[in-house]
Amino acid sequence: MRIEIICTGDEVLTGKIINSNFSYMAQKLEDVGLSVHWGTTVGDDRDSLLAAFRMAGERADAVIVNGGLGPTVDDLSQEVAAQAAGVGLVLDEAWLVRMEEFFARRSRIMPPNNRKQAMLPDGAEFLDNPIGTACGFALTIGRARFFFTPGVPRELRRMLEEQIIPRLLAMAGLQGAIFLKRFHSYGLGESHVDQLLTGIEAMVPDGGVKLGFRAHYPQIETKLTVRGRDDDDIRAKLGPVAAEVRARLGNFILAEDDQTLEGVVLAALTARQASLALVETFTAGAIAARLAHLPGAEHVVYRGVIARDLDRVPGAVGLSHLLLTDAMTQDKVEAVARAARDAAGASHALAVLIELDAGADRIDLGGTVWIAIAHPDGTSHGGVAFRRSRIVGGREWVRLGAAELALDCLRRFLQGLPVVERIDFEKV
Amino acid sequence: MRIEIICTGDEVLTGKIINSNFSYMAQKLEDVGLSVHWGTTVGDDRDSLLAAFRMAGERADAVIVNGGLGPTVDDLSQEVAAQAAGVGLVLDEAWLVRMEEFFARRSRIMPPNNRKQAMLPDGAEFLDNPIGTACGFALTIGRARFFFTPGVPRELRRMLEEQIIPRLLAMAGLQGAIFLKRFHSYGLGESHVDQLLTGIEAMVPDGGVKLGFRAHYPQIETKLTVRGRDDDDIRAKLGPVAAEVRARLGNFILAEDDQTLEGVVLAALTARQASLALVETFTAGAIAARLAHLPGAEHVVYRGVIARDLDRVPGAVGLSHLLLTDAMTQDKVEAVARAARDAAGASHALAVLIELDAGADRIDLGGTVWIAIAHPDGTSHGGVAFRRSRIVGGREWVRLGAAELALDCLRRFLQGLPVVERIDFEKV
Numbered sequence: 001m002r003i004e005i006i007c008t009g010d011e012v013l014t015g016k017i018i019n020s021n022f023s024y025m026a027q028k029l030e031d032v033g034l035s036v037h038w039g040t041t042v043g044d045d046r047d048s049l050l051a052a053f054r055m056a057g058e059r060a061d062a063v064i065v066n067g068g069l070g071p072t073v074d075d076l077s078q079e080v081a082a083q084a085a086g087v088g089l090v091l092d093e094a095w096l097v098r099m100e101e102f103f104a105r106r107s108r109i110m111p112p113n114n115r116k117q118a119m120l121p122d123g124a125e126f127l128d129n130p131i132g133t134a135c136g137f138a139l140t141i142g143r144a145r146f147f148f149t150p151g152v153p154r155e156l157r158r159m160l161e162e163q164i165i166p167r168l169l170a171m172a173g174l175q176g177a178i179f180l181k182r183f184h185s186y187g188l189g190e191s192h193v194d195q196l197l198t199g200i201e202a203m204v205p206d207g208g209v210k211l212g213f214r215a216h217y218p219q220i221e222t223k224l225t226v227r228g229r230d231d232d233d234i235r236a237k238l239g240p241v242a243a244e245v246r247a248r249l250g251n252f253i254l255a256e257d258d259q260t261l262e263g264v265v266l267a268a269l270t271a272r273q274a275s276l277a278l279v280e281t282f283t284a285g286a287i288a289a290r291l292a293h294l295p296g297a298e299h300v301v302y303r304g305v306i307a308r309d310l311d312r313v314p315g316a317v318g319l320s321h322l323l324l325t326d327a328m329t330q331d332k333v334e335a336v337a338r339a340a341r342d343a344a345g346a347s348h349a350l351a352v353l354i355e356l357d358a359g360a361d362r363i364d365l366g367g368t369v370w371i372a373i374a375h376p377d378g379t380s381h382g383g384v385a386f387r388r389s390r391i392v393g394g395r396e397w398v399r400l401g402a403a404e405l406a407l408d409c410l411r412r413f414l415q416g417l418p419v420v421e422r423i424d425f426e427k428v
Numbered sequence: 429m430r431i432e433i434i435c436t437g438d439e440v441l442t443g444k445i446i447n448s449n450f451s452y453m454a455q456k457l458e459d460v461g462l463s464v465h466w467g468t469t470v471g472d473d474r475d476s477l478l479a480a481f482r483m484a485g486e487r488a489d490a491v492i493v494n495g496g497l498g499p500t501v502d503d504l505s506q507e508v509a510a511q512a513a514g515v516g517l518v519l520d521e522a523w524l525v526r527m528e529e530f531f532a533r534r535s536r537i538m539p540p541n542n543r544k545q546a547m548l549p550d551g552a553e554f555l556d557n558p559i560g561t562a563c564g565f566a567l568t569i570g571r572a573r574f575f576f577t578p579g580v581p582r583e584l585r586r587m588l589e590e591q592i593i594p595r596l597l598a599m600a601g602l603q604g605a606i607f608l609k610r611f612h613s614y615g616l617g618e619s620h621v622d623q624l625l626t627g628i629e630a631m632v633p634d635g636g637v638k639l640g641f642r643a644h645y646p647q648i649e650t651k652l653t654v655r656g657r658d659d660d661d662i663r664a665k666l667g668p669v670a671a672e673v674r675a676r677l678g679n680f681i682l683a684e685d686d687q688t689l690e691g692v693v694l695a696a697l698t699a700r701q702a703s704l705a706l707v708e709t710f711t712a713g714a715i716a717a718r719l720a721h722l723p724g725a726e727h728v729v730y731r732g733v734i735a736r737d738l739d740r741v742p743g744a745v746g747l748s749h750l751l752l753t754d755a756m757t758q759d760k761v762e763a764v765a766r767a768a769r770d771a772a773g774a775s776h777a778l779a780v781l782i783e784l785d786a787g788a789d790r791i792d793l794g795g796t797v798w799i800a801i802a803h804p805d806g807t808s809h810g811g812v813a814f815r816r817s818r819i820v821g822g823r824e825w826v827r828l829g830a831a832e833l834a835l836d837c838l839r840r841f842l843q844g845l846p847v848v849e850r851i852d853f854e855k856v
Contacts, residue, residue, distance in 0.1 A: 285713030
């Protein structure tokens with residue numbers, strides 16, 4: 001089945017906004033085993049829209065049009081769709097009532113402009129928008145079924161998932177049930193993960209499991225798209241494959257599905273009624289900023305301390321006698337973690353001290369990352385886990401990599417996994 | 429002049445990467461007074477590429493093609509371009525030598541694959557790539573001039589600016605000199621800025637100045653595109669308009685051109701040999717993370733302290749007797765700023781304490797933001813500047829808005845401007 005996407009709007013065409021709706025839609029379709037064959041971007045211009053609709057209507061089986069359903073005069077999708085299909089516009093009374101209720105719930109009167117959003121091409125199939133005033137609709141133009149969607153990302157997302165993808169799967173004659181399983185890992189490069197998972201798709205002989213990746217440094221997302229007759233069939237297929245992925249990627253899997261690394265760390269601390277102190281240098285708050293704003297973190301993250309200059313770290317944690325910069329040692333970093341923990345009255349502390357190379361930013365600029373985790377277990381005044389690593393690749397690469405490595409070390413420690421395990425992103 | 433953009437590559441078409449090259453190119457063209465009329469996205473597929481090139485060659489005057497110039501078998505741009513133009517491929521000897529030198533400088537032998545990158549359609553005009561192995565080229569297909577560019581963003585950017593835009597301006601018969609002036613502001617909404625700048629374009633009667641905006645909450649970018657005979661003409665046109673923009677937006681302009689708010693704050697502190705302590709709560713390191721990783725910040729940002737729970741703020745700055753949560757007052761927030769400054773031994777301190785509304789995240793969830801800046805001026809133990817604001821719009825909106833407001837208050841204080849001035853983003 002040939003699917004095309006048409007993105008409309010002057011803001012997209014002029015580059016005023018980055019078109020993330022396109023990649024979102026394309027990924028969602030890939031995730032269910034469908035593919036986009038062609039993308040078109042046009043502005044709020046009648047002639048361009050009409051030409052784009054007609055061309056896609058000749059080439060494709062299904063077309064998703066995004067944007068142009070708003071209340072203003074430059075929102076032209078309904079009008080041009082009707083023209084391309086050779087029909088008129090008719091008022092959808094039910095949607096008009098829904099819109100009036102939408103405004104009434106917000107104690108506002110619906111402006112007369114919005115009435116336009118209830119005018120749909122004659123014969124169009126209504127697509128519900130439960131969270132906005134731009135309803136979608138489906139209509140046949142040429143030989144293709146067109147699906148018109150709102151430009152507001154969260155409205156698009158809901159309509160795509162709940163209404164359009166099921167219709168596309170039915171058109172494609174694909175088995176009804178689809179499930180996307182995701183694993184998030186840190187420490188292995190994409191080609192390394194790919195190699196470790198060789199042959200995993202073949203575990204399900206009917207081709208019902210497809211493997212894919214998405215890399216966004218420092219993490220890699222591994223995706224399994226599972227297709228089956230029904231939910232039971234999917235569970236039966238996914239179970240052994242997911243177990244095998246977990247076995248092969250092992251300790252490197254930091255989260256699954258909608259979980260995040262920082263969410264996993266926060267949940268692990270919360271579950272053991274633990275609390276945390278943080279010490280940062282060159283990451284400069286990047287670790288705290290991922291973790292401490294999350295709901296519930298107010299009961300867990302007791303204190304974060306940032307000292308950009310290593311010489312100022314000891315003073316900030318009440319160890320004024322300590323001198324770090326004559327020579328960093330494991331003992332000193334561990335002492336900093338212990339002191340931060342004690343000063344904050346927390347059960348755990350994560351200290352991340354970075355010796356950044358001197359000089360201007362360049363691709364071979366690196367940093368030595370010293371990580372210590374003070375915790376209440378072990379000896380009478382608690383133990384410390386330690387990890388040292390060297391990351392090379394420029395200032396931003398080091399900053400992002402160090403924040404990820406440190407949070408992942410804490411995740412490993414809290415999950416009882418080895419804190420020290422060779423990763424692809426470090427120099428040895 | 430009708431310009432089209434064709435983006436190629438399976439990674440873009442499947443949404444695996446977000447197509448930021450498209451918006452970059454479109455914006456750059458807008459900035460010099462050119463417009464993109466149509467965008468096409470196709471994968472690494474011979475038939476799709478050929479169809480896209482032929483259609484654009486019939487419709488457009490100029491076409492920019494992005495991607496597909498790499499060394500691997502799925503990089504098809506040269507081959508399909510030659511086919512569409514009805515010519516063969518010929519070896520560009522000079523580029524082959526340049527590539528071999530490129531590898532030699534990195535102590536590597538050029539892999540045989542890369543030879544393919546020196547095969548250009550017969551008659552194509554060479555476009556230099558001084559920082560990579562994918563050279564660009566220009567070629568006429570149908571009635572349009574095509575410009576083929578590499579997919580690597582930094583290589584594309586340089587080729588677009590240095591080689592393609594001058595050619596497009598010449599084709600369009602536009603005056604040679606163009607200048608883009610940018611102002612960054614915080615606190616006024618886009619429509620408010622637009623209204624304040626009414627009539628500004630008309631100050632230059634020949635239409636040589638064009639006004640535009642780009643909003644990325646919490647900042648608004650105001651752009652003046654100036655066209656003139658030469659640099660002197662541009663300076664003469666821009667001078668009075670830029671002065672008028674500064675007069676009308678006044679204290680709300682936080683930076684110009686490539687400057688950033690955090691960069692301006694750091695420079696202002698550095699210039700007066702000042703140093704800074706930070707205290708954050710719900711922003712949880714977001715303010716420190718913008719400022720303290722910048723080059724030079726190691727001599728300025730002495731210490732940052734984060735306490736997610738307001739009750740833990742006093743202990744973190746050595747004021748254990750203070751109780752914040754019975755009732756916040758200006759006096760208490762000022763005391764926190766003073767204590768943070770003293771504890772860190774810094775000349776200045778910025779304390780940003782946020783009372784976040786209770787309950788689940790929703791659009792009407794807000795926070796009261798208490799900001800105090802302790803400084804060495806005024807009385808014998810220094811003064812404190814104060815600002816309170818209420819921001820509503822959900823957790824992320826409050827978090828980002830509070831970080832921006834706080835940094836901007838510090839910027840205003842350091843520049844001798846009023847710290848308290850009504851902004852559009854606060855509830856009163």
